Amino acid sequence: MTTYHPLNEAEAIEIARTLDGIFAPGAELKCREIGDGNLNLVFHISDPAAGSSIIMKQALPYAKVVGESWPLTLDRARIESEALILEGKLAPGLVPNVYLYDKELALTVMEDLSDHIIMRQGLISGGRYPLFADHISTFLAQTLFYTSDLGHNQQEKKLRMAGFINPELCKITEDLIFDHPYTDADTNNFELAIRDEAEALWNDGELHFEVALLREKFLTQSQALLHGDLHTGSIFITPESTKVIDPEFAYFGPIGFDIGAVIANLLLNYAAREGRDSDENEREAFRAYLLETVKDVWTQFHSKFLTLWDAHGVDRLAAAAPGYKANYMQRLLQDTFGYAGCKMVRRIVGLAHVADIDKIEDAAARERAQRLALSIGKDLIKQGRKATSIDQLIDTALSATAAVKV
Amino acid sequence: MTTYHPLNEAEAIEIARTLDGIFAPGAELKCREIGDGNLNLVFHISDPAAGSSIIMKQALPYAKVVGESWPLTLDRARIESEALILEGKLAPGLVPNVYLYDKELALTVMEDLSDHIIMRQGLISGGRYPLFADHISTFLAQTLFYTSDLGHNQQEKKLRMAGFINPELCKITEDLIFDHPYTDADTNNFELAIRDEAEALWNDGELHFEVALLREKFLTQSQALLHGDLHTGSIFITPESTKVIDPEFAYFGPIGFDIGAVIANLLLNYAAREGRDSDENEREAFRAYLLETVKDVWTQFHSKFLTLWDAHGVDRLAAAAPGYKANYMQRLLQDTFGYAGCKMVRRIVGLAHVADIDKIEDAAARERAQRLALSIGKDLIKQGRKATSIDQLIDTALSATAAVKV
Numbered sequence: 001m002t003t004y005h006p007l008n009e010a011e012a013i014e015i016a017r018t019l020d021g022i023f024a025p026g027a028e029l030k031c032r033e034i035g036d037g038n039l040n041l042v043f044h045i046s047d048p049a050a051g052s053s054i055i056m057k058q059a060l061p062y063a064k065v066v067g068e069s070w071p072l073t074l075d076r077a078r079i080e081s082e083a084l085i086l087e088g089k090l091a092p093g094l095v096p097n098v099y100l101y102d103k104e105l106a107l108t109v110m111e112d113l114s115d116h117i118i119m120r121q122g123l124i125s126g127g128r129y130p131l132f133a134d135h136i137s138t139f140l141a142q143t144l145f146y147t148s149d150l151g152h153n154q155q156e157k158k159l160r161m162a163g164f165i166n167p168e169l170c171k172i173t174e175d176l177i178f179d180h181p182y183t184d185a186d187t188n189n190f191e192l193a194i195r196d197e198a199e200a201l202w203n204d205g206e207l208h209f210e211v212a213l214l215r216e217k218f219l220t221q222s223q224a225l226l227h228g229d230l231h232t233g234s235i236f237i238t239p240e241s242t243k244v245i246d247p248e249f250a251y252f253g254p255i256g257f258d259i260g261a262v263i264a265n266l267l268l269n270y271a272a273r274e275g276r277d278s279d280e281n282e283r284e285a286f287r288a289y290l291l292e293t294v295k296d297v298w299t300q301f302h303s304k305f306l307t308l309w310d311a312h313g314v315d316r317l318a319a320a321a322p323g324y325k326a327n328y329m330q331r332l333l334q335d336t337f338g339y340a341g342c343k344m345v346r347r348i349v350g351l352a353h354v355a356d357i358d359k360i361e362d363a364a365a366r367e368r369a370q371r372l373a374l375s376i377g378k379d380l381i382k383q384g385r386k387a388t389s390i391d392q393l394i395d396t397a398l399s400a401t402a403a404v405k406v
Numbered sequence: 407m408t409t410y411h412p413l414n415e416a417e418a419i420e421i422a423r424t425l426d427g428i429f430a431p432g433a434e435l436k437c438r439e440i441g442d443g444n445l446n447l448v449f450h451i452s453d454p455a456a457g458s459s460i461i462m463k464q465a466l467p468y469a470k471v472v473g474e475s476w477p478l479t480l481d482r483a484r485i486e487s488e489a490l491i492l493e494g495k496l497a498p499g500l501v502p503n504v505y506l507y508d509k510e511l512a513l514t515v516m517e518d519l520s521d522h523i524i525m526r527q528g529l530i531s532g533g534r535y536p537l538f539a540d541h542i543s544t545f546l547a548q549t550l551f552y553t554s555d556l557g558h559n560q561q562e563k564k565l566r567m568a569g570f571i572n573p574e575l576c577k578i579t580e581d582l583i584f585d586h587p588y589t590d591a592d593t594n595n596f597e598l599a600i601r602d603e604a605e606a607l608w609n610d611g612e613l614h615f616e617v618a619l620l621r622e623k624f625l626t627q628s629q630a631l632l633h634g635d636l637h638t639g640s641i642f643i644t645p646e647s648t649k650v651i652d653p654e655f656a657y658f659g660p661i662g663f664d665i666g667a668v669i670a671n672l673l674l675n676y677a678a679r680e681g682r683d684s685d686e687n688e689r690e691a692f693r694a695y696l697l698e699t700v701k702d703v704w705t706q707f708h709s710k711f712l713t714l715w716d717a718h719g720v721d722r723l724a725a726a727a728p729g730y731k732a733n734y735m736q737r738l739l740q741d742t743f744g745y746a747g748c749k750m751v752r753r754i755v756g757l758a759h760v761a762d763i764d765k766i767e768d769a770a771a772r773e774r775a776q777r778l779a780l781s782i783g784k785d786l787i788k789q790g791r792k793a794t795s796i797d798q799l800i801d802t803a804l805s806a807t808a809a810v811k812v
Contacts, residue, residue: 149625154580155573162568167561174560179723205728212727216734219555222626317585321618322611328622 004061004074004105009033012043012056019099019109022054023047039063039072039248044112053114054099059106059248063172073168076248077106082163083225083250084110091142094135095244096236113243116236123232123269124276124356128239128289133296135242136235136262140297141304144255147225150315151308161222166251169228170218173249177342178215181350182208190349193367197374198349210381214338222252230261231343231354232269256335259301263336264343264377266294267397268354271344271373274404275360287401291394298336298390302329330388337393338384344377368404375400410467410480410511415439418449418462425505425515428460429453445469445478445654450518459520460505465512465654469578479574482654483512488569489631489656490516497548500541501650502642519649522642529638529675530682530762534645534695539702541648542641542668546703547710550661553631556721557714567628572657575634576624579655583748584621587756588614596755599773603780604755616787620744628658636667637749637760638675662741665707669742670749670783672700673803674760677750677779680810681766693807697800704742704796708735736794743799744790750783774810781806 007015009031016022016029023029027047035042040060046053059077063070081101088095096111122129145151147160180187183202190198201207227234228249236243270290277283306325313319318328347354348370357373360366379396387393413421415437422428422435429435433453441448446466452459465483469476487507494501502517528535551557553566586593589608596604607613633640634655642649676696683689712731719725724734753760754776763779766772785802793799 149622154625155577158571158573158576162571165564165568167564170564171561182723183726208723208727209729209733212723212730213733215721215723216555219560220628222628315621317588317614317618317621320589321614323615324618327615327619 006041006060007043007056007058007105007107009043012045015100015102015107015109016045016054016056019054022099023052024050044114046112053112055096055110055112057108057110074106076166076169077101077108078103079164079166079169079250080246080248081108083227083247084108084245086147086225087139087143087227087244087247090146091139091244094139094242113236113245116238116241116243118233119235119237119242120232120265120269120355122237123266123290124272124359126277126282126286127237129237129242129293131240132237132242133293133300136244137297137300137304139242139244140259140262140301141308143227144224144258145305145308145312147252148223148255150313150318153314160225161252164225164251166228166249169249170251170253173228174215174218176351177346178211178218181346182211187351188349189351189353191367191370193363194348194370194374197371201345201349201374201378204378207378207381210338210384211342214335214342214381214384217254217335218257221254223255224252225250226253226255226258227261228253228258230258232262232265233354254335254339256332256337257339259298259332259336260339260341261343262297263294263393264340264347265354266290266297267340267376268344268347268373269356270397271369271376272354272356272360274369274372275362275365276356291397294397295390295394298333298393302333305329305332333390334384334387337380337387340393341377341380341382341384344373344380348373348377372400372404375403412447412466413449413462413464413511413513415449418451421506421508421513421515422451422460422462425460428505429458430456450520452518459518461502461516461518463514463516480512482572482575483507483514484509485570485572485575485656486652486654487514489633489653490514490651492553492631493545493549493633493650493653496552497545497650500545500648519642519651522644522647522649524639525641525643525648526638526671526675526761528643529672529696530678530765532683532688532692533643535643535648535699537646538643538648539699539706542650543703543706543710545648545650546665546668546707547714549633550630550664551711551714551718553658554629554661556719556724559720566631567658570631570657572634572655575655576657576659579634580621580624582757583752584617584624587752588617593757594755595757595759597773597776599769600754600776600780603777607751607755607780607784610784613784613787616744616790617748620741620748620787620790623660623741624663627660629661630658631656632659632661632664633667634659634664636664638668638671639760660741660745662738662743663745665704665738665742666745666747667749668703669700669799670746670753671760672696672703673746673782674750674753674779675762676803677775677782678760678762678766680775680778681768681771682762697803700803701796701800704739704799708739711735711738739796740790740793743786743793746799747783747786747788747790750779750786754779754783778806778810781809 013029013031029045029047031043031045034044041058043056059074063072084095084098098110100109227247234246270287273283273287357369376397419435419437435451435453437449437451440450447464449462465480469478490501490504504516506515633653640652676693679689679693763775782803
């Protein structure tokens with residue numbers, strides 16, 4: 001079984017039996033393949049009698065997205081596994097435990113999180129997660145600070161960077177987030193009703209300039225080890241627990257990209273409330289909850305990152321230079337605005353969408369949600385470099401919402 | 407001879423005989439070790455009868471600077487050799503040809519440039535190099551554009567980055583250029599006469615803030631493959647020819663660092679004229695030549711880089727976004743100011759100095775030169791982020807010179 005091939009369920013069970021301390025010898029194991037088959041096989045293996053279970057994730061040597069198929073390196077399984085293990089050390093309890101990584105099979109065996117749900121689904125159903133902002137801001141602050149030049153030996157950081165060079169998955173982001181939505185690209189995917197919005201994106205020079213700057217940072221700024229794809233579909237959640245999964249896009253990039261991803265996906269759900277809530281009061285209450293969460297994510301990240309920096313900073317000059325910390329944090333906020341905006345825009349007109357909005361049944365409500373998301377996204381991109389406070393981001397969402405209502 | 411050990415002259419000759427097409431079989435070869443023994447052995451091997459010769463450079467497993475000795479990776483020989491070969495492809499004729507690289511022995515065999523002199527010595531003696539600005543701006547534009555995300559496949563660039571991770575030599579720069587001069591560090595090395603200047607550097611918060619930003623970029627901005635140590639001691643020159651050598655500090659960093667290094671070393675010679683020229687007219691004429699060269703280096707780099715970008719740019723959005731090219735080039739200019747300033751300051755108060763100034767015999771003239779270099783350096787660092795034209799850099803040098811005279 002050592003040469004790479006996609007596993008079947010019997011083989012998955014065979015590997016599961018070799019793990020130490022998970023299943024009793026001779027236990028009757030059940031196995032279901034539960035992946036969507038686009039990028040990976042995902043096996044759920046359980047011993048129903050003992051109530052124990054694991055997840056086994058195997059990378060496939062290709063990607064399938066909306067009918068397209070292209071070859072994709074199996075090395076992403078190594079990157080995902082190494083990123084998960086590192087994140088687990090830096091942010092204990094906020095990622096699944098990894099039990100085994102098999103390089104040859106591009107296979108990661110990890111903790112089963114079936115008692116959690118995907119956060120995107122939770123939010124769509126109106127679920128509230130009062131601990132989420134605390135958990136995700138801890139995850140962001142711990143993983144980003146301790147892999148940056150501020151919190152980690154600067155020579156070891158360079159060596160670590162070599163292990164997280166991730167050209168193929170970075171290219172997906174470079175194309176689908178930082179290029180295609182701003183030109184008439186074949187991969188774009190939007191509804192006919194908002195073709196005017198798509199064309200406006202293709203012809204907005206001011207926006208192109210800002211996106212080019214954000215694209216440049218994504219290509220060149222090796223600030224910290226990012227998760228790289230931190231949307232609400234990469235987060236398993238319960239009211240008590242938050243687990244970040246799927247860091248196969250991990251690479252050393254700009255910190256604001258990860259924070260922006262979290263905030264963009266909360267705001268996409270905010271826009272989706274157009275077609276999600278049965279009455280206006282309910283909608284407004286849930287939107288208020290979402291904006292409060294957005295603000296808490298930034299505010300708590302800001303405070304935790306600075307606390308780590310004060311206590312564990314490794315860069316003498318960065319700590320000593322007057323005004324540098326405040327300037328650094330403000331630039332992270334500005335990047336967060338810009339990347340959040342880019343992530344919203346691409347989910348409306350680019351290749352990959354979000355269920356929050358796409359699954360709205362009422363066409364008029366769906367269109368309103370799409371226009372609202374684009375309006376917020378474009379505003380955030382254009383405001384980015386001038387931003388000084390997270391309140392400006394909240395105000396942007398509120399103003400755009402008021403404009404859509406009129 | 408395959409296990410690493412420092413070669414003796416007989417062994418060097420033995421290796422030279424194995425090279426194809428350099429020396430005739432049975433030729434009588436002479437060998438002299440001509441290195442300074444600080445970092446490398448350098449053998450000059452020649453066949454005087456035929457008039458042919460080569461240079462053989464072997465890395466030593468330690469560095470000696472001003473009596474200190476610390477271990478240093480032999481991997482720098484690989485980095486130097488690979489950088490030289492790549493630079494030779496991108497800027498033909500502007501680096502020595504590489505005939506052989508032996509990984510095990512950390513040995514690079516290359517073209518002998520004994521008909522050239524080290525540019526620093528040439529400038530000290532009042533030599534003028536009318537083709538230098540053209541040559542070095544070509545070297546800079548070609549090597550920096552074609553290794554950046556603007557001129558090279560962006561996925562291959564990432565893979566190439568992994569081969570130029572250079573933690574030990576980057577640390578030398580991070581410490582000696584971007585930290586120690588701004589605090590009372592043991593490695594600092596300055597004359598008692600300018601202790602007031604050193605203490606002013608340690609207590610200048612505005613300066614620390616700007617240096618912290620430049621240090622951050624050096625640590626995180628993977629813009630292009632830099633030479634990394636492009637001072638006038640790394641350039642062999644004649645009035646007709648320019649050859650860049652010694653890229654052992656090569657790594658992916660901010661483009662302005664290389665341009666700033668060239669300009670800083672021209673300006674250090676400019677400052678050194680205090681004690682170099684026999685009369686005022688001669689001094690003013692040579693300084694005018696140096697400032698003209700500084701301006702030409704930037705102006706020609708700017709023009710050549712943009713020409714390459716227009717003709718061979720690989721990034722759709724970077725070319726299409728209105729105003730982006732001009733903004734990018736302005737940021738390169740600003741970085742050039744800042745890095746030039748840092749490189750001047752460290753050569754006066756930091757560990758490693760330049761002969762241009764240190765070898766001035768008259769103590770008063772030497773002190774004036776040191777104060778002038780520091781004045782220009784600090785001004786450039788503080789102006790950097792506001793700079794819009796190379797003329798401002800020239801004006802800074804002229805104003806500082808006028809102030810020193812008064």
